[in-house]
Amino acid sequence: MIEAYQRVMNVESPPAPKTPKGFFTDTSLCIGCKACEVACKQWNQLPADGYRLSGDSYDNTGRFSATTWRHVEFVEQAKANSRRDGQRWLMMSDVCKHCANAACLEACPTGSLIRTEYGTVYVQQDICNGCGFCVPACPFGVIDRAPKHGTFEPGTAHKCTLCYDRLRDDMTPACAKACPTASIQFGDVEELQARARRRLGELRTRGESRAQLYGMPENEEAREVGPLHAFFLLLDKPAVYNLPEVPRLPRKSMAQRYAWSGAVAIGAAVLSALVFGRRG
């Protein structure tokens, strides 16, 4: 019976899990060339976003969208009337973090958002019905719904796939492949984490006192969303890069919210029963 159903419905068993893959983005190596943004757009056939000049340093991308899955930030840390050594120009190629506990995946009501065999978070375009719940659920502002009346995949949610199609053919994701300075490094998450720790030690000895890792299992930011499969070496506090200190996972407070609704509901039911049941 079940077998017949699976044959008719074309149900396939999910592929066997593989070693988790991810990105280690070392922002100390980023030169802001945006080759990753371009490579991502090209490989994933994402349309251009226009020619708006933001005035925010060299960042004319601004933020993620349904058609922008890599985003290079330019942080100009300049102080007027000060010596040159107080000034820095930080660059960082931001991307979907592929959280271990992904808010978007948990919010998704259709099961379109899944965890792949590589441990990454992926939107199945043929399942997404564009409910939009993942959009405000993501604590990093990554995933977005394409405009309903646009030309690019109208009405469904989009974000970095970690080049799932390339992974299946043992290829490196487009952005990491294009990065000329190895700021974006792709590989097995565990190995990347070891590499990141070594690199942090190196930079600390060189006097980069504010350097820190973001998204490692032992870090504060992994408290709710878990370790990030795409994690970062930052040269300043996370907030400077618009990264939340402790990204929230909505599930963590959901029981308390249901409890409030339940308490009021039970109160209302008891009260109305008493009011109508009163004789006399």
Add this chain to the structure above:
Amino acid sequence: MAEANLSPSPSGGYYNYPVIRRPVWTWEIPVYFWLGGIAGGAYLTSSAAGLFGDDDDRRATGGGFYIAAGALLPCAPLLIADLGRPDRFHFMLRIFKPLSPMNLGAWTLAGFTPMAVARAMAQAGGEARLPMLLSLLSRLVPSRLLELSGSVFGLVLAGYTGVLLGATNVPLWAKSKLLPGLFTASAVSAGAAAVSWSAERSASDRTLAKLATVETAGTLGELGLAFGYIRQSGRAARPLMARPYALPFWGGAVGLGGIVPLVLRLAARGGSNRTKRRLGTVAAACTIIGSLALRWSIFEAGKKSSEDQQASMEMATPKE
């Protein structure tokens, strides 16, 4: 060298870019929240009257079942219209995933709508308003069972919407955990108000007084929870304090939907039965409109608060 603010934004973030993305939902959603709340509240009120009340109560409050069914019918179309791919609406029910409040809500709506329609059919059959065949069919409806189970579904439908908004990272929706309670209380008062509005001509004074008690209790709870919600939200509630959302929230939801009905009910106390009825109808209408203002203003102001970089950052700071 003192630690100066070296960031390009006064708040310490990245220019003025918001941390999270703005919700893409439009007006269909708060209207659905409002109708679903009224349906749940009206169904609960009429069921309580049917299960625990006397014959007078039962006869007069049957209209609540029509209201519940009528309010529920546009709900699914509204939700479908808001989807990015309306043609795939039924994918909502391809899995059962209560972890996602939206999936839970879709199942609740899918369960509650036929219950409310069946119960309304039974009501119409009982009042001899149906043609022969349907009337016979309506006798098969297990009314008592539906009143019990439908009340549970209705209350879930009234409250899960607050959980759904809270299950995001939008500061105004998620900072305080009281929003689901607030929506439930508002649904009870608006539902009871809708029943008393429909029963205004036929009900006895005693039944109307009972309905007013339920409505007033809901309104009191709503007001208390609304103030707690604003207090807990702190900076996240700023969009509700300024134009254009201050007027619909404070004037519409709190004033017209909360304080005005309370004052009217209080003023009607000493008056004649006719004044009581008149003022009660006005109070009920105010409560129903206020319930829409509550959901609309919190929904729209939440979109605005999603652009508040600093509120997002504050919400994501570690708690001591």
